[in-house]
Amino acid sequence: MVTISDIARLSGVAKSTVSRFLNGGSVGSHTKEKIEKVIRETGYVPNSFAQSLKAKRPNMIGTVVPRLDSYASSRTLMGIDEQLRSMDFDMLILNSSRDPHREVENLYSFARQKVAGIILLATEIDGEHVAAFKSLQVPLILVGQQYPGIYSIIHDDESSAYDLGRLVLLKGHRRIAFLGVSEKDVAVGVGRKKGFKRAAEQCSDAEVVYYETGFGIEEAQQTAVEVIQSACPTVFVCATDNIALGVLKAANRLGFKVPDDFSITGFGGYEIAGIVHPGLTTVKFFYKETGKMAASSIIKLVNGQPVEQVMHSQYEIIERESLDIPQVN
Template sequence: MTIKEIAKMAGVSTATVSRAINNSGYIKIEVKEKILRIIEETGFTPSSVAQDLKRNRTNLIGVIIPKISSFSVAQVVDGISLELNKRNFSILLANTNNNAEEELKYLKIFQEKRANGILILGTEISEEHKNLINSSSIPVIVIGQNVSEAGIPCVVQQEKEAAYDITRYLTDNNHKRIAYIGTDIEDFAVRNERKAGFLKALADSDIYFDEKCTYYSGFSSDTGYTGIKKLLKEFPDLTAVFCATGTMATGAVNALLESGSGVPENVSVTGMGSTNYGINTLKITSVIYDYVKTGSEGAKMLLNILDNKSKSEKISVPYRFFQGNTVKKI
């Protein structure tokens, strides 16, 4: 049964049937009742897609991610899915491989594809990003980068505070010769805010930091692996290393164990992100982010906007400290 057949049986146009179904526009009461009676008798079910399009609601949400293989990204997407599934929304997933141009492309594509909203897990939100988001015809939520000053709603981690706390844990355990391993990839939160928290903690502890005692590369474990080897050759008196991610910390621990350096007997190691990181009996001392909650909060923020409820400009997701066993008091 189709809408054309219903129209033929009722002796009216398909447009009149559409008005009766959607309860919109002028239609005589007796004609509307006839159409609805035929629909009931035939068991005709109007296309939910067609009705959604009529209401400009497709129940599709675009989710733009930087790297599909990332553990933290997968957790965020899980949180998004949990909330959207409750409301029968489906996800259109776009993987950009940390390419800013791809992010901009998908911000445009999802608008053209009639998505109801977009969640973007940002790494570096440029002025071009901000302009495109602010001019978007559908709501956009940024996850992972603080863009509230640009009037863009966002969900963020407390990056600077978390990095500060774990660095103070090192200094409270009497470490003064601490190396820093981070990323040179464009990700303001990981690259800039974590480094800022690290430096502030050292300054507040009256510890001088030599900028030469740093190593930067990508997000992989190889960054930690190569970085700690290089740093120990140049600074053999190091007692600890701060790694900007848990993956980097895993690489650093592997390199230290391979070279015969005990962890934490010779070098203490910290990471950031998840308890998912460890080697054998070693559990890396870390600050833990609730990535699932982060995704969930982003999805709820977007749904609130779609429901015309009041919107939050910024939500900060709390973190927690995981002591692990890779830091030694000296």
Template sequence: MKFNIKDVAQKAGVSISTVSRVINSSKPVKQKTKEKVLDAIEELGYRPNAIARSLKVKHTKSIGIMTPDIANQFYPEVVRGIEDVANMYEYSIFLCNTDLNEEKELQYFAELEEKQIDGLIFMGNHVSKELRKEMESADIPVVLIGGKAPGIPSVTINNEKAAKDAVDFLLNQNHLRIGIITGKMKDPMMGQARLKGYQQALEEKGIEPEEELIIEGGYRYKSGYDGAKKLMALKVPPTAIFVCSDEMAIGACRAILEDGYEIPKDVAMIGFDNVDISGKVYPSLTTIGQPMYEMGAIAMRLITKILQKESIGALDIILDYEVIEREST
């Protein structure tokens, strides 16, 4: 049986990152802890990969990318921006899909650290306490895309204001009963910030947000589909819905059309992201356009600046967005 670094960590009762540091001699580790790791390595017969066994080098010219799900249409365009700038500076990339699973995030971070990456770009709206601790103890520059964490450079948009603008757009079309399908509520951007923007827009118009019109979704097509089914089953359905991602919005459109409603005659719809398919479906989707490619390109450029000891200016880079009006409104 072939054992991996995770097996060694479990055997020694330490984190994967600690095992990585013992193998690479990249950070000081207490002697007692080091001995436990070495004993586990010997007992399991674990053989680190070639990079981990080699002498510590100054640069490997490699960058790690941790993304929630490359199949989600938002992320490929961001990764393309990263990759194009990485190629310009002759960096290779390692791409990891985390599925927003905190254990996976920790495992991938340790594996990327073992590969001695020069920097990490983390895509996801939430950095767990455990991952933040590992990031702080590793000597690896990190840049966030789409989220924020104190002391870590980030590239994002003002999600709260963008959500408010989306709902204001619907209010200006005389919709007074507006539903929302959020991201996961533990998500500080797609969940919390965009919900806050929705609530603020309604409150400024003198409308009290109703709990029954707020549906927690997720990130994918089915959660939008299910959310719209719930909203349209209400005794008084909404006349418009703000959906916090285009992929969910497309699912919501399918549910509404299945129920015999017309878009936008009976129900108007606005999404978020402006992924490529949003302009190709029928009816085409009104949405908040995020500069996805630019997010990736700028994040990668920040990594190169940090590695070259250049000033990066502001820690948080806030990019512009736009309301793109199409057939769904």
């Protein structure tokens, strides 16, 4: 590898001069030319490990994501990236593949790389996480989960699910299938279910059956097929848009019309929810804005400015054709 000393030797100057040249210090025009020439010929690129070692200006923010192929992650990442870039920081991404252990590993990996701060898009928080949060001396923000004493931005899963539940009931639905996911996922599995349940309980004649399925479209489709054939709900309330898409696919496969035969609602506000036919009624989370919020907050923390412990991201309910008044039987 070609180093600054090589450049210095080859151009017959001290390495301090080369360093000065590189960082815009005062260098004579003749010397400047010589150094330029040598650098061009050797294709020299400064080693940023060595740079960071001395000039501690960490300008990287690490982001740990649970998966790379989800709408929510992608949008959040975009928001983080945009915001960071505008503040002259770089974003590093590590993928944890929804594995809590890897998540923690990645935190340490970022700590070793001396990032200025860490944004963690979390799925669940266990003891290992807490230990890491404590021992790490790096500012950290949790997105999508919360934990006492840790800065976090949370999606209002519970209250948005409540709002959605109210809407579903308002539309007249009483025989309801709720397709959720494992309770290991606190936000999606627990929060959304809880919010919906709260709404449902206010309506004495609502019959809700809660089912558990996976995050994949295929899996949701299979579950939906079973549910359609066993129970016969007037509406499928789904914990994610992907699950809703699975239900829609199942409906198409089996020859049912949405919303004539039954309604469907989603959760997330993925772009595709507005593209399919019929359009999905869904709760839209502003993931990108959440990312931006996370980014500006982490920078504030890095700079020692105060930040609220718990922040909320925005949401809105988007009404489309998939949710409609059920037929009178």
